[in-house]
Amino acid sequence: MSHSTTLYRARRIITMDAAQPSATHVAVAGGRIVAVGGAELEREYGSADPLFAEAVLTPGFVEGHAHSMEGMIWKLPYVGFHDRIHPDGHLVEGCASVDALVRRLRRLERDLEQRDETLFAWGYDPIYFQDKPMRRDLDAVSESRPVVLFHSNLHLITANSVALQRAGIHRGNVIDGVYVDQDGEPNGELAEFAAVFPVLRAVGDPIFHAQDDPEGLRRFGKSCLRAGITTTADLYNSLDAPVVDMFTAVTAEEDFPARIVPALSTLNLSAEQVRARVAELPDYNHEKLYFGAVKIITDGSIQGYSARVRRPYINGVENGVWCDAPSRLQDMMRALHAADIKLHIHVNGDQASELTLQAFAEAIAESGPRRRHVLQHAQMMDARQLQHAAELGLINLFANHTYYWGDQHRDATVGPHLAPRMNAARTALDAGLEIAIHCDAPVTPMGPLFTAWCAVNRRTASGREHGLQECITPFEALRAVTLGPAISLDLDDCIGSVAPGKLADFTALDDDPLRVAPADIRDIGVLGTVLGGRWQGGQ
Amino acid sequence: MKPARPAPPFSVVGGFLGAGKTTLLNRLLADPQAPRCAVLVNDFGDIAVDQALIQSHGGETIAMQNGCICCTIGDDLARGIATVLDLAARPEHIVVEASGVAHPGRVAEVARISPELAPGGVFVLADAGAIGEQLQDQWIADTVDRQLQSAGHILVSKLEPLPPHHQAGVIDLLSRRYPSASLSTTAEVQWAHLLEQARDRRRGAPPAAAHARFVARTLRSTAPVDVRKLAHWLEHSRDVYRMKGWAVDRADGRVKLIQAVGRRLNIAPCEADIEGLVAIVIGNPRLPAAADIVRVIGARESAD
CATH class of the missing domain: 3.30.1220.10 (CobW-like, C-terminal domain)
Structure with a gap:
């Protein structure tokens, strides 16, 4: 089958291809790039399509670590602190005060149809409030129906009195995960299984079956498009049969705008079971769906004090939690490395990264080098650990949490000495590591340009400088949201740069991320994306 | 609203990887004297009870001849508990196998809140041959310690194969470090013990209450x-x-x-x-x- 060739002309094309770093023209045929260059290409391919004449094209952004839950969770109304863009493209204003939150919830409450229906919302984060909203504030929304807020991390909830009463929570049976006010009354905030279960049991769990909701995955695709992402990881998925079927069908839809790389969760599986699943899953692969990788979670999060750290948290909170016995985590890594399976390892705390480095050192000694595995988040790795990771041929993904939790890490979790050293992208590059940077949506919003801005400028949400010695250049940051994550996903043979033979995936921007002031990178607009040569439109 | 049904006691069996949780649960599941209980386990793969004792085996549930059912928790404990609470014949006792790294005391606390569950016992197993090293281990010492701190009852497993002086050291260590937990060996545990603990906790009576048998x-x-x-x-x-x-x-x-x-x-x-x-x-x-x-x-x- 022969394809006609389309030549596009852009204000500039940033290619991430060392052979030709900058261009103005790209020729596309059959969904792939056939040539990259300047005006001379018009002699070969005829006059250029001016669709991108005013735009700057980059390789399609690759989100190396996000979760399809980002799409699923928009089933519920968003009431977080920061403004956030709905996958459909409209702006949802942040609720920056308790009053604003209550006003928003009242409006949502009036729209509920059933008299006894529970009002659910998500995205709320108590960290941003001096006087955080409590049970009583939610009682002002409704005293007759349950009101339940999922926090942005989805692990905690805040509930009103009706919900607490139905769950049987009162001052007489307060447990660890039930927070109380000065008078010893439950204040509505609930953490962990023992406290959250009775509430969701009483009022229903709205995100119970979220993983197989096709509308959720379509919203995830829209979120990608809006942020300029043409390929995204979905880095933790049970991949049960209904989920696999749904992913296969929805990503194959003609207008589904992104390539998805789901990673199988090893939770509750033996290495043998993982091998069997990974052997059969790639049968479902097509150009927008890439099964085959595996995700191992070792510890929790730093802001949740559940990461495994080598030095204690500064406020006396006990060390975090392993997600499985360390020996079993290491055995799993060694067995899957020997089986030549690609691994993404969640390591937040530095004790978790130490455990993982030790396992890979042994695995490589036993079985030789195979796939280049990825340390995800890797937020607390120091120079020595990063050097070790480079020697082992690993790849590091860093979080954009310098902005979202930098202040909290300095003041409340790991302290002023360690916090500015976190997400050490500069040290990693200097050590020779391949790196990428990520958003971890829905933990933080999808937005490679914002993530790049974080790595270049290292400012916290309050505007503080946060370890400027770890800043990377705009070029390095752009590479860390394109070619870097493409390498981390083992897809750099077909995506990640604008080079002949690769898939024609581009992101069209309204300004040049390498020429604007570094502080302005986050303000660059995404015009839309091209996926396999097809213009996906923008917002 | 659902009609009020008796709240079954909710017990948790915890302990680090290799402590012998599955061995204990296998034995309890096979016990002809078992009450009509639901045992929630992490993985069926480890459940090895005589096929003759199994009445039926469906997806996530095994029904035993003795009236027990055994369910897998999968990745969602909430779903597992909801499933057994919604059974037409609600079990008389729910026993959850906490994962090897879980904090069994925290899991057990759900029964202090939920009107559908009554508090049962927190049983934490300790591998006699390994516990001394585990409590010194760079990766897991704090996890294992947290588990034992939360125990109402510490069950020492694999004690007998150890040389006598080593056995004494293990009992000495555990009784010194965790004085508020009662201490026995897994070999001694029968359903009666689990049930007695649960009943005592529910009535708020000390374990030595006159009705107890153990x-x-x-x-x-x-x-x-x-x-x-x-x-x-x-x-x-x-x-x-x-x-x-x-x-x-x-x-x-x-x-x-x-x-x-x-x-x-x-x-x-x-x-x-x-x-x-x-x-x-x-x-x-x-x-x-x-x-x-x-x-x-x-x-x-x-x-x-």
């Missing part, structure tokens, strides 16, 4: 013991089911291993690094308090 005492003393008196007490007590202990005998200053099963008594010299007395005693609720037993047998200091 109590455990840990005896400790820093001073030598009159082993003849101890033997006399064991031979005449109608309240001791089993006893295992190590004592420095006041008569000759040597360490003796003392084991009793019912009235059968065995005393033998052994090597063990102890000061006075370390022992675990399982008996009926008329068993005197640990301090009283220690006084009777002529030791001076004790801790329960």
Whole structure:
């Protein structure tokens, strides 16, 4: 089958291809790039399509670590602190005060149809409030129906009195995960299984079956498009049969705008079971769906004090939690490395990264080098650990949490000495590591340009400088949201740069991320994306 | 609203990887005396009960001939508990196997809140041969310690294969570090024990309440013991089911291993690094308090 060739002309094309770093023209045929260059290409391919004449094209952004839950969770109304863009493209204003939150919830409450229906919302984060909203504030929304807020991390909830009463929570049976006010009354905030279960049991769990909701995955695709992402990881998925079927069908839809790389969760599986699943899953692969990788979670999060750290948290909170016995985590890594399976390892705390480095050192000694595995988040790795990771041929993904939790890490979790050293992208590059940077949506919003801005400028949400010695250049940051994550996903043979033979995936921007002031990178607009040569439109 | 149904006691069996949780649960599931209970386990792969004891096997649930059901938790404990609570025949007791890294005390707390569950026991297993090293291990010491801190009842597994002096050290270590938990070995655990603990917790009565059939005492003393008196007490007590202990005998200053099963008594010299007395005693609720037993047998200091 022969394809006609389309030549596009852009204000500039940033290619991430060392052979030709900058261009103005790209020729596309059959969904792939056939040539990259300047005006001379018009002699070969005829006059250029001016669709991108005013735009700057980059390789399609690759989100190396996000979760399809980002799409699923928009089933519920968003009431977080920061403004956030709905996958459909409209702006949802942040609720920056308790009053604003209550006003928003009242409006949502009036729209509920059933008299006894529970009002659910998500995205709320108590960290941003001096006087955080409590049970009583939610009682002002409704005293007759349950009101339940999922926090942005989805692990905690805040509930009103009706919900607490139905769950049987009162001052007489307060447990660890039930927070109380000065008078010893439950204040509505609930953490962990023992406290959250009775509430969701009483009022229903709205995100119970979220993983197989096709509308959720379509919203995830829209979120990608809006942020300029043409390929995204979905880095933790049970991949049960209904989920696999749904992913296969929805990503194959003609207008589904992104390539998805789901990673199988090893939770509750033996290495043998993982091998069997990974052997059969790639049968479902097509150009927008890439099964085959595996995700191992070792510890929790730093802001949740559940990461495994080598030095204690500064406020006396006990060390975090392993997600499985360390020996079993290491055995799993060694067995899957020997089986030549690609691994993404969640390591937040530095004790978790130490455990993982030790396992890979042994695995490589036993079985030789195979796939280049990825340390995800890797937020607390120091120079020595990063050097070790480079020697082992690993790849590091860093979080954009310098902005979202930098202040909290300095003041409340790991302290002023360690916090500015976190997400050490500069040290990693200097050590020779391949790196990428990520958003971890829905933990933080999808937005490679914002993530790049974080790595270049290292400012916290309050505007503080946060370890400027770890800043990377705009070029390095752009590479860390394109070619870097493409390498981390083992897809750099077909995506990640604008080079002949690769898939024609581009992101069209309204300004040049390498020429604007570094502080302005986050303000660059995404015009839309091209996926396999097809213009996906923008917002 | 759902009609009120009796809230089954909710017990948690925890302990680090390899502590013997699955072995214990396999035995309890196969017990013909089992109550109509639901046992929630992490993985069916480890459940190895005789096929003849299985009535039916469907997806996430195995029904046993004795009326027990066994369910997998998968990645969602909430879903597992909801499933068994929604069964037409609600189980009389729910036992959850906490994962090897979970905090069993935290999991158990759900029953203090949920009107559909009654508090049961928190049983934490400790592998006798490994626990000493685990409590020193760079990766897991704090996790294992947290689990044992939360135990109402510590069950020591794999004790018998160890040399006697090593056994004494394990019992000594655990009874010293976790004085508020009762201590026995997994070999002694029957359904009755799990149920008694649950019932006691529900009524707010101490474990020695008159209706109970099973109590455990840990005896400790820093001073030598009159082993003849101890033997006399064991031979005449109608309240001791089993006893295992190590004592420095006041008569000759040597360490003796003392084991009793019912009235059968065995005393033998052994090597063990102890000061006075370390022992675990399982008996009926008329068993005197640990301090009283220690006084009777002529030791001076004790801790329960």
